[in-house]
Amino acid sequence: MEHRDQDQVNAEVRERIEASFARQGLMRHLGARLTQITAGRVHIELNSRPEVTQQHGYIHAGATSAIADSAGGYAALTLFPANTEVLTVEYKVNLLAPAVGDHIEAVGTVLKAGRTLTICRLEVFAFPDGQQRLIAAGQQTLFRVPDPGSDGTQRH
């Protein structure tokens, strides 16, 4: 997907997504930041700090994947009306290189938005020496629900 000025989302979408992101306890606990919201694409950044590392001091695959998963979910939400939610059905991620540098950036991009299922590409970049480097790549399947989360049962 190419992105141009008209890919900017309107204020309602932006506020809705920012409000949802603010409710994600994990994102707040990790220190993740929602940095870009366009139609079908969302960026989330995470600073490298001891709280998100694995045993060698690199960012843990789980933290890398967590922000990628959220980026994909919100990328899908940019395309849906209010009161719609998405649940992650599954995702797959390859870790290509350790995250060197002071932060990483996950980019979720909608490949196909369907009536029920939406498929996103997930990419995570690091910035060693100021250069952008792909450190993780994946793919995600999302399930669209009108009003999720109310009863704790499986809704797929």
Add this chain to the structure above:
Amino acid sequence: MEHRDQDQVNAEVRERIEASFARQGLMRHLGARLTQITAGRVHIELNSRPEVTQQHGYIHAGATSAIADSAGGYAALTLFPANTEVLTVEYKVNLLAPAVGDHIEAVGTVLKAGRTLTICRLEVFAFPDGQQRLIAAGQQTLFRVPDPGSDGTQRH
């Protein structure tokens, strides 16, 4: 894999894995606990609390995956000699049901340990009303390295 008494690992393996786990800043930050170490299988538990949730109050797929990823990695390490490490090449996880209850438990089990690559099955359970329920299932590929983490370069 069936597990019997002889699947218990020796003290050296147990201490090595516990020490590595203690260095995983993310696991500590999430509040994850290493609860069982047998040959080719490791269990990690995570309590449900606001710091690990998504926007509806359920445990975030990223947190679920993070402990599953660590469980698989340590399951592989139980089969390898000291000074060996593993890196996650990739994993895929399906989220089957929301995590209802006060904690979840990830179980990583080695399906095949190879010279270079090890494949694990990943399972995550919740315990609503005291009953064990599979809430996530996945598969993971790990890369075995003699001495990783020393130079920050890609070692695959």
Add this chain to the structure above:
Amino acid sequence: MEHRDQDQVNAEVRERIEASFARQGLMRHLGARLTQITAGRVHIELNSRPEVTQQHGYIHAGATSAIADSAGGYAALTLFPANTEVLTVEYKVNLLAPAVGDHIEAVGTVLKAGRTLTICRLEVFAFPDGQQRLIAAGQQTLFRVPDPGSDGTQRH
């Protein structure tokens, strides 16, 4: 899932699945055989022959995956009423070892059957020297549809 006598499917289910399998041009073209149908689990076998190989004479990952994908789809169908169909949303497979021996056997097992989505475990075995050996392992997401295939449009 353990399997016992009561896991046998009734004649209607068996006939329905055999008829559907017979319409899969690819399975016929590969020479695949539907060998076992129980509730939530289906076996498909494939003989090793030049028509299904890659460049070194082993069975091609694509052929291995094709029978695994069909085994999972039919495993799901055993649990659904007539006039229901399933479409593959996605699958992931690890190739663990080359297929040595005169045939391979794929086993699809339902991990969770939901209203819309069903998740299956996929396993493929070879039989070198008469011993069963796991050569591929994967996971599959299926989409349940009441009456698919009639209009050629995306139905997810």
Add this chain to the structure above:
Amino acid sequence: MEHRDQDQVNAEVRERIEASFARQGLMRHLGARLTQITAGRVHIELNSRPEVTQQHGYIHAGATSAIADSAGGYAALTLFPANTEVLTVEYKVNLLAPAVGDHIEAVGTVLKAGRTLTICRLEVFAFPDGQQRLIAAGQQTLFRVPDPGSDGTQRH
């Protein structure tokens, strides 16, 4: 990856890949054609015909995946010296839409080529009404070996 004139591979690479493709019994049996070879990217086409279908007459996910898997493997081989081979470690593919039209085209693109592991993006397109449409998207991990296939043992 952008592709320009200098992405053309030399005659040795082209001949090596065409010779390997010609030895893939499955590709020949399916009627697949190697249509484009550039550095880090390979295209394979498959005509829609009864021998490659599932039960509703669409191209079987297994056939779609098989040509995608081969396209990724050969994309990696374009970057490696003679006498190198690759084995598929794993792949994941989402089926986005049924294959409508007279043929499909799989494109494998190297995302990262490492010493041991190479990661490819897999895409498959259909051409309904002359328009290109993404019908499958996936990701693949390959293992590089100097001289595979000689002994039938696991080489990962």
